[in-house]
Amino acid sequence: MLEQLFDLVQQNSQQAVVQNPAVPNEHNEEVMNTLASSITGGLQEQVQSGNISGLMGLFGGESGTSAGSLLNNPIVASIASNAVGAIVQKFGLNSQVAGNIVNSVLPGVLGAVIGQLNGSGGQGTGNGFDLGSLIQMGGGLFGGGNDQQGKPASGGIDLGGMLGGLFGGK
Secondary structure, eight states, X not given: OHHHHHXXXXXXXXXXXXXXXXXXXXXXXXXXXXXXXXXXXXXXXXXXXXXXHHHHXXXXXXXXXXXXXXXXXXXXXXXXXXXXXXXXXXXXXXXXXXXXXXXXXXXXXXXXXXXXXHHHTTSOOSSSOOHHHHHHHOOOTTSOOBOTTSSBGGGSOOHHHHHHHHHTOO
């Protein structure tokens, strides 16, 4: 799962990171790793703080959600802020360059995840973001959990299990 997230970061980072003269080539992969870590860390933070409704709203969004509207989401804004700080601290880039990188990459990555999760309807999409495997991997972070057959309790999508698999549990 994390590999697929990193792949999305790579796909969305060509212009913002790889072709960016402000980012030395030897740091390209590390910058992308920092972005991926910031995304997973930020979402884990939301889970741990109990912001379930915010996460459900974010992941229940439309696949065509614009970059601007994603960046206006408080969860995404928090992730962006943390990512900018991490890039500035680790690589010595100025905050404007780091902000441009994050604002270019983050909406594309999260928009792709949202689109893939919503487009799959819980079924496999062939790209690593199918809810079935996420549900099996994850635990019931939000109390719903899975039944004895590993299926979501109450017959719906187990967002807790999905996020548990996506972000490594509590």
